[in-house]
Amino acid sequence: MIVEEERIRVLEGDWTPLSVAREIAADGVQEDPFYVMDVGEVVARYHQWRELMPRVEPFYAVKCNDDKLLVTTLAALGTGFDCASKAEIELVTSIGVRPERIIFANPAKMASHIKYAARMGVDVMTFDSETELMKIKQLMPHAQLVIRIRCDAASAQCPLGIKFGCDPVTEAPRLLKVAAVLGLEVIGVSFHVGSGASETAVYLRAIQYSRALFTLAASVGHSRMSLLDIGGGFPGGLHTSIQEVAVVINSALETYFGGSNVRVIAEPGRYFAAAAYTLAALVHAKRELPAKEESEPHTMYFINDGVYGSFNCVLYDHQQVVAQPLMPTSEKPQPCSVWGPTCDGLDCVLPTASLPPLRAGNWLAFRDMGAYTLPVASPFNGFPLPRVRAVIDRQLWLSLKNMWPLTESHFVVGSRMTGPQSPPASPPLTPPPQTEHAGVFVECALK
Template identity: 60%
Template sequence: MKFTNLDERIHVVHPDSDSWKIIRDIAESGVQEEPFYVFDIGDIVHKYKEWKLKMPRVEPFYAVKCNDSSTVLEVLAALGTSFDCASKGEIMKVMELGVDPSRIIFANPTKPASHIRHAAAMGVDTMTFDNETELHKIKSLFPTAKLVIRIRADAAVAQCQLGMKFGCDANTEAPRLLKLARSLDLDVIGVSFHVGSGCGDPPAFRRAIASAKMLFNAGENLGYNFRILDIGGGFPGNKNSSIHKISEVVNAALEDYFPDPGLVRVIAEPGRFFVASAFTLATNIHSKREIPAGGETTSVMYYINDGVYGSFNSLLYDHAHVTPIPLKNHSGKLYPSSVWGPTCDGLDQVTEMALLPLMSVGEWIIFEDMGAYTLPVASPFNGFPLPKVHVIADETIWYMLKDHLPLTEDHFVLGGTPNNLRLGLDIAGNEVMQDWSMPSLCHQDSGSSLEDTSSSAFHFDYVEVGPIN
């Protein structure tokens, strides 16, 4: 990987620091006006540890569509995570990091022909399907692919329902599709489902796993030997959320329906779980309008420099709810307030009503839990720039990750970090300390491929790293 001066390095900060301290440091510098993110990669590391602790049998395949930041992918790859890709573009982005194609599942049930050809050329042979047309397409374009049938398994409560678009009926359609796959001599290796993004109905996982077991039996009757169970996504990732209830349901269901881990490999496709709380967004109030009645201010409209065409597209596409938090401490009366984005579109409203103190132009409003389905869809509509992302890691996280490919010490910068962050600059000229040495990260090897657990998890192409200008 060759760095350029446009790339953002990971700034190593003191263990006592955190995203809010960094945000305050940047905001109070007096030279920053544009919106910006602080992305703490330590948050992802802690989420990975939580996953391994609570669902040790389930291997995470990160859903790239949730946040395809190169740094996000590099950190997850360094931890040993595999990837759920939905397009040839996502496949390429992951493989360019050195991730072996066997660590990717092409989990889009309806794929353009050119994307199937690309997957075949790159060796990404595990993919999902949920309809007859897809089977005939795969037979024509990639007959040696390893297929996973996706069934519909809607949660009663979910932030984003997916069943109306993907997933065949487990009782009626799935048996027919399996028979067709057998007649076409296609290799079906397992069952997948997705209960819906941001699941609020943990028992949905048990119902879906029970349906998957039924299809494992149906596949056996057709001469198949299913060995992959993909339990999809739906795992919450905001601060103060937990996967504890879901993990209890999943672990119990696996014990009841798939008790032998040697016979069935269980994977999942978490997205927001890993990244939602890792990103915190700082926005600046550039204008405001006080609404008077009876000679007094009754409500306030605040205009900030990011909106629904930028980071807050998640309000439209991900059904997100955001909470504005003033960076500056205020005392006194709270006013009914609305927060608006910077564009000329009247639909560009971030929050319709929130109780906020009376703030001044130039103050900052902070939004937490902004890592999922935000930046990948953001656009510079009306000429407003996308927020810069400042990436941080404390010293402990740096020691854990700095020697785990695709991360190297060149990804990190030490010394003078606060000044560079305040100014929003790149890291040219900083001295990097060379005499630090700590134990490297000890992470559980999550295996290698969906089929062969003896192959390497990564392949690497070393290139010369030029100077950072």
């Protein structure tokens, strides 16, 4: 049975994620933070990707946001998936994704995860060291290997080369030879310029390196070089675009892989996830600090989500979050700071901000909150994780509903969005007799 609050709401007319959040908050019983997930944003970004980079197949990076509805939607659209663990492979295959649409893109894999991938038929996987080659030789000698090289963007939100990727000039040639000696098959090259990269020319450099390694690999016995994985790094905010980077990538592919049958894939994460999720958080307390000699009065606002929850992205993903009052106001902004609900002094969402005066019971909205937030959040100090309220436009729903592995019971057409969002309480050791309302404690199949 599916809980009413966790169904996907089918909406008509003019609406936005903010207007949906206002409707939920206006219910009056809502106290916990919640997300509004706009399925249409995901679909629009998929079509934009295919239009701007028709040769590059998107393989969604599951680690960015493993919300099952997001993953299911992308699977229905036809994307592949970049999985980094057994659990991510389990998630993706559980919704019917074929193993050929998965790349096990973790260059340092646990043995049990390699064995699981072998059982599930996920044969394509990355490596960047001799140790990994020895492990794969022992556990999965039939694997189709992709060597991951390092080519870092000049600036990135989260650099990855410090952890993964062999040097394309000094290390990669030797590893290709070692793989050949071990009788392992290398079929391609991958790289990742860094998550949230701000340099576009880096893709040209990385594709140049890849072309050279394709030629070298063939000369040492890897005769089936057929896959280029250009990784991630693509922007995902509402006001960002991949048009500029698409021009660079398309040109580089034409120059170095034009006329070839090489399959090109990428691993976008935040591109699909970030803008689709809007977070609403309640101001539950405030504290006025008096003016000091050289400073204005300052207000501390305490909200019901923080850096141990959704705003872990501030610490770990280096995001610059922006707060705005959920309800429009014409009052003048004043100096303030925004704090999370826990008793930890480090739980600060925004150390400096400028917001109109708020009261306890007002709501703040945060856009672009779908990337590297939900998967990392924890209920530290006993504060619940936000729940996701998914919405979709009726016309889009009619065109997609037969593609999803979902039934009519997963959707509600029209009617008001209401709370509360609190997750079901943990059952007591001795369950009480069921009542006619027991169904509300059943988790939705999507979560």
